[in-house]
Amino acid sequence: SAVISQKPSRDICQRGTSLTIQCQVDSQVTMMFWYRQQPGQSLTLIATANQGSEATYESGFVIDKFPISRPNLTFSTLTVSNMSPEDSSIYLCSVASRDFNEKLFFGSGTQLSVL
Amino acid sequence: AQSVAQPEDQVNVAEGNPLTVKCTYSVSGNPYLFWYVQYPNRGLQFLLKYITGDNLVKGSYGFEAEFNKSQTSFHLKKPSALVSDSALYFCAVRDIQAGTALIFGKGTTLSVSS
Secondary structure (H helix, E strand, O other): OOOEEEEOOEEEEOOOOOEEEEEEEOOOOOEEEEEEEOOOOOEEEEEEEOOOOOOEEOOOOOOOOOOEEEEEOOEEEEEEOOOOHHHOEEEEEEEEOHHHOOOOEEOOOEEEEEO | OOEEEOOOOEEEEEOOOOEEEOOEEEOOOOEEEEEEEEOOOOOEEEEEEEOOOOOEEEOHHHOEEEEEOOOOEEEEEEOOOOHHHOEEEEEEEEEOOOOOOOEEOOOEEEEEEO
């Protein structure tokens, strides 16, 4: 299994600012994903973080708003830019690897509140 | 495009009774199917998965799920519910041909009363 450390666990931010969320895995993984879980709703895939290249974004999510980095096989960051109250959500890092027999592991999440 | 439907927002059962949480899916190819559970203020935990083989899959905490290809369903079941099973349950699907990211259903809140 994978141990995922996600930081910060929670934050309260002002409108118009940006927050970078870090995801560190204790082993090399093939795939890393970022999800958003808005209050009372399901998980929505934001993007797939690709090692050494630009992330692949899902419909409705753009790089200018959610820039993602993945410099190596164990680390990724998600930035929520120019935040508004609508960005208040839980952001989850997730990893998958053939070594993990196809299931995804999730970090504990970052609970973001934008005032 | 792949999708998952959980038709019930909430399921209420009495402790000791059997429970079923429903899930149907839509994919263009062969599916990988998963159930995850989320307890309050905690991350998602993997329960079980179906990739291939026996249609009845057994997972953590006494849960099981049955893959039904003709009905495109993957209902979660447990013979005897516990109060501690009360949580939010997510069904998820991955289209093997389309990629490896999971698409989640909206979630079903299971409430088990004593």
